[in-house]
Amino acid sequence: MLRSATHDPSMVTIEFANGSQSRFHAIWLRDNALDPETRAPGNGQRLITIGDIPATVSISAAEVANGDLNVTFQPEDKTVTFPASWLAEHVYDGAQDRQIGRIASGVTTWERGTDAPSGDWNEVQAYPAAKRNWLTAVAEYGFAKLTGGPTEPESLLKVANLFGYVRETNYGPYFEVRTEVNPTNLAYTGLGLQAHTDNPYRDPVPTLQILYCLENSAEGGDSIVVDGFRAAEKLRDQNPDGFALLAGYPARFEYKGSDGVCLQSRRPMIELSPDGELIGIRFNNRSSAPFVDVPFEKMEAYYAAYRQLAEIIDDPAMGVSFKLEPGESFIVDNTRVLHARLGYSGAGSRWLQGCYADKDGLLSTLAAMQMTQPEAAE
Incomplete structure (x- = not known):
């Protein structure tokens, strides 16, 4: 009034x-x-x-x-x-937060000790309240699990259908993450992976990734997620100049692992909106190309900041870990949350399928539910 x-x-x-x-x-x-x-x-x-x-x-x-x-x-x-x-x-008359590297309203950063938000497959499929709560968790925390699902191949496509559409890439509508311990082929190794965001060589990157477990009898191989926004906050507070370097100069990423594919991007590791809000992280050592856009006199300081960010990301205190069981999946905001995998030991197999989707579809579905189904939160 x-x-x-x-x-x-x-x-x-x-x-x-x-x-x-x-x-x-x-x-x-x-x-x-x-x-x-x-x-x-x-x-x-x-x-x-x-x-x-x-x-x-x-x-x-x-x-x-x-x-x-x-x-x-x-x-x-x-x-x-x-x-x-x-x-x-729609008030715009007033003091506006212009802090460099600030976190958007509605986003909560986290580190180790946080319980992984989770939804139940059947409830999320059947009840608007459960679906809305699951989507809200992804929007707020950047990741969430989904448990109790089927173990048939391509079940992950049904996860994407909850809010949007699969984003097809050169890897196809989905890809296999099928790893065997004591393999006959090195392509199926149980090596661990450093926390990373996927496909930083794309512009734009796929903004959501879904990983769905079909088999997991291997010892080890836990999934780990790291909040890249919390890591960036720590770097900003510990080394403001280093934060400014990683946000102020483009890194380069490249992938040319198959015939007819040469993907390249030129984007900062820490991406800010024009008014300073933190909007993206790109971090992937395997896909990093030579940095050539940083001035000579700043390159050593840039690398020092890069190393410091990596040390923050690699700190065990930053990661939330869990082991996916068959029928379980998790979704990550690929512009924010890094994911990793521990190595394997012993015998067994691990078969996941992965796909990409777009965050705007998830946020659109959530916003529509908030407008038309306010009772879903009750």
Whole structure:
């Protein structure tokens, strides 16, 4: 609810029921008008361009009616209603957090000692509340398990179908991670893998990865996940200059392991939005190409920061570990969470299948559920 509104030709100042005040420019209000001539009633898409708004747009009247705001724009002589709740959701008048390397609202960073968030296959498939909670965990923590699933090949595709679509790559719709202990072929080794993000040589990278366990009778081979955002926070706090180097200069990544494939990217290991929010991590020693975009006089300091970030990531205190059983899977935000694997010993086999998907599909599904199924959280 709004208490009052004052205006001049260039802006409106409103007071909410709680006593807070906010200002909105005339051009901003006109561009975001909610009337059916400006926004399509069905999907909310804008029907006008910026060029359709008069350059001389101004406000001739602004008043509170039934707790909402009515604004009249000139020279169109057009009156539009803005709900108080909508205005409260879109306030931009105030101090904005510009801390370099800050974490977005709704994201929780973590390290060892955190319980892996988990959902039950049957419940997530059947109940909106369970599905919403599982999707929320992925959005907040960057990873989550799914237990109690079937053990048929390609079951991982049903996981992707919960929220979106498989992103097919040169590896196909999905790929095999089939490793045997005491193998007859070195392709099926039980060697451990350092924590890494997948496919950093792509632009854009696949933003989600799903790994689904079909067999796991081997000793060892635990999965480990590391929060790259928490690692970046630690580097930022311990070595701000090193953080700035890894965020300020592109690294290079490359993959050309098969005929007809030569994937290359030029992106920083720590990626920030233009206003300083931490939005991505790319870290993969196996796919790293020579760094050639860092000035000569800064290269040694860059490598020192790279080493320090790697030491933070490799610290056992950073990792959450678990062993996947047949029918279990986990999903990771590949722009944030690194995954690793311990080596094997003894006898047995380990067969996983993996695929990629896109985070925008997951976030879209979650946002739609939050709008249409608020009871799912209860």
